[in-house]
Amino acid sequence: MLERLTPALAAAGDFVRGLNGWRRLGFAFAAGLVSALGFAPFNVFPALLLGFAAVVLMIDGAEPARRIRTGAAVTWAFGFGQYALGMHWIAYAFMVDPVAHAWQIPFVFVFFAALALFQLCAGALAARFWRGRGRLFAFALSYGVFEWLRGHIFTGFPWNIPAYGWGASLGVLQSAAVFGAYGLSLLTVLFGAALADLFAPPPRWKIAAALAGVFAVFFVGGAVRLETAAQTxxxxxxxxxxxxxxxxxxxxxxxxxxxxxxxxxxxxxxxxxxxxxxxxxxxxxxxxxxxxxxxxxxxxxxxxxxxxxxxxxxxxxxxxxxxxxxxxxxxxxxxxxxxxxxxxxxxxxxxxxxxxxxxxxxxxxxxxxxxxxxxxxxxxxxxxxxxxxxxxxxxxxxxxxxxxxxxxxxxxxxxxxxxxxxxxxxxxxxxxxxxxxxxxxxxxxxxxxxxxxxxxxxxxxxxxxxxxxxxxxxxxxxxxxxxxxIAPTPYSRFGDLWFVLLVCANVALTWLFSKGK
Known part of the structure; x- marks a missing residue:
C-alpha cells in the first residue's frame, strides 16, 4: 500500500509546489478555508494539520530570490481564508440592529484581512530561514510567536488559535495543563508543517513520525488523566x-x-x-x-x-x-x-x-x-x-x-x-x-x-x-x-514558560536541521 501511496503523495506535492501567481494565492486561500474545518463546530483536526502542510509546500515551490515575498503572500492568503470561514459568525453581530449596522458587514472582512497580517509576518520571517528540514522548525517558530502576539498586542484577539483544532480530542487538550494554549499551538503547527515532507520524492517521514508519537503520548496521557473522577x-x-x-x-x-x-x-x-x-x-x-x-x-x-x-x-x-x-x-x-x-x-x-x-x-x-x-x-x-x-x-x-x-x-x-x-x-x-x-x-x-x-x-x-x-x-x-x-497545574504555576522553552528549542532545531539538506 505504501508503494502505491508514495507516488500519489509525490504527485500532489509536485502540484502544490508548482503553483504560482494567482493560482498559488487562490490555493492558499482555499487551504485556509479547509483548515478552518479543524475548529469547532466541525472539529476535523486533520484539515488544520494539512492546511499547514500545504503552506509549507507552497513556500517550498517559490523561487529562492522571491521566497520571502512568496512566504508573506501565501501565509496571508491562508490566514485570510481561515478567518473568513472560521470566524464568519462575527457578521451576525451586525444583524442584531441591521438598520444601523448591516452596512458595516464588509468591514468584517477588512478586519480578517488585517488580522491575517500576523500570518503574513510569520510567513515572511520563516521564509528568511528556509533551508533544509530546518524550515519546518522555522515555520512553527515564527507562526507560534506571531499567534502569541495576536493574543496580546492591540488588546489581543486569540480566537481560533491552532491549539483549539484539537477540540475533537479532550485527551490531547489535557496537554494544555502543561504547555498552555500557545505552547500546544506551536507544537500543532510543527506537526502540520512536518507532514509536508511526506509529499516529497522520496518522502521524509522521521520528523512527522516523531511528532505523531508526541501527540500519541499526549492522547494516552490525557486519557489516563481523564480517568480521574470528578469531585464536587x-x-x-x-x-x-x-x-x-x-x-x-x-x-x-x-x-x-x-x-x-x-x-x-x-x-x-x-x-x-x-x-x-x-x-x-x-x-x-x-x-x-x-x-x-x-x-x-x-x-x-x-x-x-x-x-x-x-x-x-x-x-x-x-x-x-x-x-x-x-x-x-x-x-x-x-x-x-x-x-x-x-x-x-x-x-x-x-x-x-x-x-x-x-x-x-x-x-x-x-x-x-x-x-x-x-x-x-x-x-x-x-x-x-x-x-x-x-x-x-x-x-x-x-x-x-x-x-x-x-x-x-x-x-x-x-x-x-x-x-x-x-x-x-x-x-x-x-x-x-x-x-x-x-x-x-x-x-x-x-x-x-x-x-x-x-x-x-x-x-x-x-x-x-x-x-x-x-x-x-x-x-x-x-x-x-x-x-x-484540583491542585494547581504546571501552567497555572509557570504560565507560558513551556511556550518560551519550545520557542528556544525551535530556534536551536532550526539552526541544527538547516545545516542538512
Missing part, C-alpha cells in the same frame, strides 16, 4: 439560568417586563439550587443596584440560599449630567445582601468601546452595543468570597479568551463565566466560545460555571469535561453540583 464541592448546587432572549428584543420597552419575569420564573423552577447564576447583562435595564423592586425580588430568591450572581449594565454617576457605563457582575448573598461588584476589564473593541471614537463616529461608524459612549473598563481579574461556595473569579464573556490572564493575585476555587452569545450567531461562534472555556479550565485546573443568554450554558470540571449543559437557543436551567478544583 459539598453543599453547593448551582442553577445556571438561560433565558434565551433574542438580542434584538432584550431592551425594547414592550419586552422588558417579559424578559425580567422569565428570569424570575426560571430561577423559581422546581429544584433545590443553593446558588443561582444569571448570564451577562441579564436584567433588561441598566442600573440594577438602583432598582428597589428588582432588588426585593432578588432578595426573595436568595432566602435560605447562598446567593445569586448576575451580569448587569452598571451606571456610575459622576455628576448630575455626567456618568459612566460598566459591563458588570453583581454577587448577592443570602437574603439579597450585596457582596461584590465586578467590572469587566477586557472590553471588546467595536462592541463595547470604539477606538478613536470621535474620528470613527465622524465616518458613521458606531459600536454595536446601544448605549451612548463606550463602556469603561474595570481594573483586572479578582477573586471574591461567597459564603459556603468558596472564592470565585468572574469572567465576563470575552475575558475567558485570554490564556494566562484569567487569574489575578489570588487563585480562586472556580470561575463564573457569564456571557451573551446571542451576538455570536446561532451556530459556530457559541460552540467555539464554549471550547475556549473548557481549555481555560484545563489550563488552570479550575471548574467553570458558564451561564449564557441563548446558550451554551454548562458546568465544566477542571479537566474540561462538561458535567451538565443546555444547548443553543433553548430556554431553561442547568442544575448541578459545583465541581471541585
Amino acid at each position: 464541592v459539598p453543599g453547593v448546587n448551582l442553577r445556571l439560568v438561560q433565558p434565551n432572549v433574542p438580542q434584538a428584543e432584550k431592551y425594547l420597552r414592550r419586552y422588558k417586563a417579559r424578559n425580567w419575569r422569565r428570569l424570575i420564573e426560571l430561577s423559581r423552577a422546581p429544584g433545590d439550587p443553593t446558588l443561582i447564576v444569571w448570564p451577562e447583562a441579564a436584567p433588561p435595564f441598566a442600573g440594577l443596584d438602583e432598582q428597589p423592586l428588582a432588588l426585593e425580588q432578588i432578595a426573595a430568591l436568595t432566602v435560605g440560599r447562598q446567593g445569586l450572581i448576575t451580569g448587569a449594565v452598571r451606571v456610575d454617576y459622576l455628576s448630575a449630567d455626567k456618568y459612566r457605563y460598566f459591563n458588570s457582575l453583581f454577587v448577592f448573598g443570602r437574603d439579597g445582601k450585596a457582596i461584590a461588584t465586578y467590572d469587566k476589564y477586557h472590553l471588546v473593541p467595536f462592541g463595547e468601546y470604539l477606538p478613536y471614537e470621535e474620528t470613527l463616529n465622524s465616518l458613521g461608524l458606531t459600536k454595536l452595543t446601544g448605549i451612548d459612549g463606550s463602556f469603561t473598563p474595570g481594573d483586572g481579574p479578582k477573586a471574591y468570597a461567597v459564603p459556603g461556595a468558596g472564592t470565585l473569579t468572574p469572567l465576563i464573556c470575552y475575558e475567558i479568551l485570554f490564556p494566562g490572564e484569567v487569574v489575578g493575585a489570588t487563585r480562586p476555587d472556580w470561575f463564573v463565566n457569564i456571557t451573551d452569545d446571542s451576538w455570536f450567531g446561532p451556530w459556530a461562534g457559541p460552540q467555539q466560545h464554549l471550547l475556549v472555556a473548557r481549555v481555560r479550565a484545563i489550563e488552570e485546573g479550575l471548574p467553570v460555571a458558564r451561564a449564557a443568554n441563548t446558550g451554551i450554558s454548562a458546568i465544566i470540571d477542571p479537566f474540561g469535561r462538561i458535567t451538565h449543559r443546555l444547548g443553543l437557543n433553548q430556554t431553561g436551567t442547568v442544575d448541578g453540583p459545583l465541581p471541585a478544583a
Whole structure:
C-alpha cells in the first residue's frame, strides 16, 4: 500500500509546489478555508494539520530570490481564508440592529484581512530561514510567536488559535495543563508543517513520525488523566439560568417586563439550587443596584440560599449630567445582601468601546452595543468570597479568551463565566466560545460555571469535561453540583514558560536541521 501511496503523495506535492501567481494565492486561500474545518463546530483536526502542510509546500515551490515575498503572500492568503470561514459568525453581530449596522458587514472582512497580517509576518520571517528540514522548525517558530502576539498586542484577539483544532480530542487538550494554549499551538503547527515532507520524492517521514508519537503520548496521557473522577464541592448546587432572549428584543420597552419575569420564573423552577447564576447583562435595564423592586425580588430568591450572581449594565454617576457605563457582575448573598461588584476589564473593541471614537463616529461608524459612549473598563481579574461556595473569579464573556490572564493575585476555587452569545450567531461562534472555556479550565485546573443568554450554558470540571449543559437557543436551567478544583497545574504555576522553552528549542532545531539538506 505504501508503494502505491508514495507516488500519489509525490504527485500532489509536485502540484502544490508548482503553483504560482494567482493560482498559488487562490490555493492558499482555499487551504485556509479547509483548515478552518479543524475548529469547532466541525472539529476535523486533520484539515488544520494539512492546511499547514500545504503552506509549507507552497513556500517550498517559490523561487529562492522571491521566497520571502512568496512566504508573506501565501501565509496571508491562508490566514485570510481561515478567518473568513472560521470566524464568519462575527457578521451576525451586525444583524442584531441591521438598520444601523448591516452596512458595516464588509468591514468584517477588512478586519480578517488585517488580522491575517500576523500570518503574513510569520510567513515572511520563516521564509528568511528556509533551508533544509530546518524550515519546518522555522515555520512553527515564527507562526507560534506571531499567534502569541495576536493574543496580546492591540488588546489581543486569540480566537481560533491552532491549539483549539484539537477540540475533537479532550485527551490531547489535557496537554494544555502543561504547555498552555500557545505552547500546544506551536507544537500543532510543527506537526502540520512536518507532514509536508511526506509529499516529497522520496518522502521524509522521521520528523512527522516523531511528532505523531508526541501527540500519541499526549492522547494516552490525557486519557489516563481523564480517568480521574470528578469531585464536587459539598453543599453547593448551582442553577445556571438561560433565558434565551433574542438580542434584538432584550431592551425594547414592550419586552422588558417579559424578559425580567422569565428570569424570575426560571430561577423559581422546581429544584433545590443553593446558588443561582444569571448570564451577562441579564436584567433588561441598566442600573440594577438602583432598582428597589428588582432588588426585593432578588432578595426573595436568595432566602435560605447562598446567593445569586448576575451580569448587569452598571451606571456610575459622576455628576448630575455626567456618568459612566460598566459591563458588570453583581454577587448577592443570602437574603439579597450585596457582596461584590465586578467590572469587566477586557472590553471588546467595536462592541463595547470604539477606538478613536470621535474620528470613527465622524465616518458613521458606531459600536454595536446601544448605549451612548463606550463602556469603561474595570481594573483586572479578582477573586471574591461567597459564603459556603468558596472564592470565585468572574469572567465576563470575552475575558475567558485570554490564556494566562484569567487569574489575578489570588487563585480562586472556580470561575463564573457569564456571557451573551446571542451576538455570536446561532451556530459556530457559541460552540467555539464554549471550547475556549473548557481549555481555560484545563489550563488552570479550575471548574467553570458558564451561564449564557441563548446558550451554551454548562458546568465544566477542571479537566474540561462538561458535567451538565443546555444547548443553543433553548430556554431553561442547568442544575448541578459545583465541581471541585484540583491542585494547581504546571501552567497555572509557570504560565507560558513551556511556550518560551519550545520557542528556544525551535530556534536551536532550526539552526541544527538547516545545516542538512
